[in-house]
Amino acid sequence: MLSYRHGFHAGGWADVHKHVAVALLLAHLRQKSTPFVVLDAFAGDAVYDLTGPEAVKTREFETGIAQIWQTTDAPAGVADYLSAVRACNSAAGPLVAYPGSPALARAALRDEDRLILNELHPTAHRALAAWAERDSRIAVHKRDAVELLGAVVTPQLRRGLVLVDPAYEVKTEYETVPDALARAVKSWPQGIYALWYPVLAEARHRGLLASLHRVLAGMERVEVMVTEIAPPPTTQRGMRGAGLVIINQPWRFHDEMSVAGDWLTGRLWQPQNGRHIACALADYPDLGA
Numbered sequence: 001m002l003s004y005r006h007g008f009h010a011g012g013w014a015d016v017h018k019h020v021a022v023a024l025l026l027a028h029l030r031q032k033s034t035p036f037v038v039l040d041a042f043a044g045d046a047v048y049d050l051t052g053p054e055a056v057k058t059r060e061f062e063t064g065i066a067q068i069w070q071t072t073d074a075p076a077g078v079a080d081y082l083s084a085v086r087a088c089n090s091a092a093g094p095l096v097a098y099p100g101s102p103a104l105a106r107a108a109l110r111d112e113d114r115l116i117l118n119e120l121h122p123t124a125h126r127a128l129a130a131w132a133e134r135d136s137r138i139a140v141h142k143r144d145a146v147e148l149l150g151a152v153v154t155p156q157l158r159r160g161l162v163l164v165d166p167a168y169e170v171k172t173e174y175e176t177v178p179d180a181l182a183r184a185v186k187s188w189p190q191g192i193y194a195l196w197y198p199v200l201a202e203a204r205h206r207g208l209l210a211s212l213h214r215v216l217a218g219m220e221r222v223e224v225m226v227t228e229i230a231p232p233p234t235t236q237r238g239m240r241g242a243g244l245v246i247i248n249q250p251w252r253f254h255d256e257m258s259v260a261g262d263w264l265t266g267r268l269w270q271p272q273n274g275r276h277i278a279c280a281l282a283d284y285p286d287l288g289a
């Protein structure tokens with residue numbers, strides 16, 4: 001039984017980093033007039049209520065979006081992302097809502113583009129289906145994402161993005177997700193893929209990256225880059241950082257993400273100790289980029 005609820009983490013520093021990257025990738029897809037498809041395999045609820053019990057319990061959004069949502073000097077990508085956040089809130093009011101990846105993707109869709117959302121948790125799936133209702137560009141599924149990814153067949157639309165954002169509640173996902181992702185890349189090598197992972201004390205992400213390296217090795221024309229965000233070390237339990245593996249990044253995305261990371265590094269800090277949160281492109285030579 002799934003118990004993870006993303007509402008506890010919505011808008012925190014890890015979400016900001018992930019969603020800035022997603023907004024940049026979506027902006028690249030919009031640069032060409034030919035339609036694109038986005039497959040969000042672990043979609044979550046679409047929009048999060050920052051005044052609701054989950055967000056209020058952890059107040060993680062105070063370490064992330066609350067610090068930057070009203071800034072006006074953001075570089076491209078961050079600016080698109082902040083516009084999507086502002087669109088969920090009223091102009092003069094406080095920050096009360098936060099767009100998850102489905103809402104960011106929908107904000108980028110044009111009439112011919114398509115969004116495929118998948119979510120297994122019954123509550124999240126219900127919220128997602130209600131939110132997407134009556135938008136004929138969006139399809140909502142309730143399948144095991146690992147199985148869904150393994151079954152990705154070349155979409156009718158030739159361009160697109162696959163978001164893979166597991167909760168890692170089931171520890172075997174550190175192995176099953178890279179395998180499923182590699183199967184998806186094999187069947188659709190033209191796609192752009194973004195895989196999120198947490199950095200925890202046990203450093204299981206290293207195994208995930210090593211598995212990914214193993215399964216992608218030998219595939220031609222597959223390019224890989226990694227970007228990470230990390231708050232200053234504390235003795236607290238929980239996440240020490242988070243990363244994104246981007247496969248087949250668009251031209252110039254690497255530089256844009258580097259600029260966005262520098263901008264975030266100067267602006268995100270931890271309220272509990274006033275120290276800055278660093279965001280940088282990571283060098284994992286083992287990944288064989």
Ligand SMILES: C[S@@+](CC[C@H](N)C(=O)[O-])C[C@H]1O[C@@H](n2cnc3c(N)ncnc32)[C@H](O)[C@@H]1O
Nearest residue numbers: 006042043044100101119120121144145165167
């Ligand atoms: C990290 S959250 C997604 C957040 C969302 N992508 C965003 O950025 O706004 C992960 C989601 O995956 C769902 N999930 C967990 N295991 C799953 C599985 N095997 N198949 C599909 N969804 C799953 C969880 O219920 C949760 O809503």
